[in-house]
Amino acid sequence: MSTKVAGSAKKDGYKNVRVYLEGQPAWIKAGSLVYASKGNISKGNIVLIDLRTKEKSEAGRIARSVTIPYETLEDRLEDIPKKAPIVLYSDSAEEAADAVEDLRDEGYKKVALVAGNYAGWLKAGGATVTGPVVTEITWKRILGEGEVGKADFLKAANGTDPNAIILDVRTTDEASEGGFTNAIAVPLDQIGSRLADIPKDRKVYVHCTTGARAEMAAEELNKNGYKAFFLVADVKCEGNDCKIDD
């Protein structure tokens, strides 16, 4: 919390303390650049993209890079997962900034740069590799604590996993437009008063339309002795035809 740290610094005798209250979201909204730290570039679950030419990439690139020369970025958008944290580098600050702008325009929300681009990485003593470039992106979202993955969720939804049930916590209005066949529908705000409607002897996989409400519902259920997990994915239903986009 920036205000808390500012208060502590003030108390410690720092005379000029200011707070950028709007914080990183406003910074990104203004089109400004952000940077990933060395540890995250080396080991984080990211898509690391080398925007330089294939030849330069072959001669030396940051370990784990996927080579997508800037001119080909637009053609590769379909292969770059929207939810993945993307880290870019080039040998031109301008080109890297352009690529950030392009990706943000396309709806990528987590786009960061390598500080100082490739030269900055070398200077920081980061690991590099040489040889044939990698073009395939293998990124997979790592499930957070308490989440259920799409595959397990679907098994419960289509009845092949008898040990789990689906709980739909969208509003009655939303649920009236469609939902999973065997789901129990209890809107989030009614969970507390309708626990009797939710079986306790099986795992409960909770969904809403994005995952936010599902997480809160799962938390509430777990407080009450359930084994509940939530699905983080965009869920859209028409009748019993539901699409899960994770």
Next chain:
Amino acid sequence: MKKSILKFIPFFIMASFLVTGCNQGTKSTSTAAKPAVSTEAKKDQGLVYKGSVKGKSNKAKSISIVVGKGKEAKTVMVKFDDNTKGVENADPGHASIIFYEMRDGQPWATVIKPKLAKLPEGVTEIKTEELQSLIESKADFVLIDARPGKRYAASHLPGAINLGTEEYKAQAADVLPKDKNKLLIMYCGGPT
């Protein structure tokens, strides 16, 4: 020893009232001595929810908001309609104050206001444009990212160093400049 701790208690309590802080992107685990969020305002404002907006569905015309802290935290759903003022102020991840009325046993929002973070005394706010020009002109200041280390690692502003709330005590002496006149600028994930 005991005395010195006691001396700080009023400060912590005060700080916990003053500071509404930042969106940490995680569940609120604050154990601060905040008063339980009242679902009923005294005086003449009628009913009010204060807390962090968890979700907003324009389709279902409903907002879910987390009120209360820590173990007291619970989620309530409020409906809104075309007469609700300030619906745009209910922004998921950010703190809001929702005035509502009961209709058919269900809360309906009447007015929604953003809940703004309060600055500690003597601390001023800086806006995006000014910060951009300070960074561009390579001004002499220290930029501090007050979010947890994991979030800092994922992405941070150019030149920022990391000093989270939890780490302040242990790391401040190493991370902050010796010169107490130097300009420090703190930021995090935006107001809750």
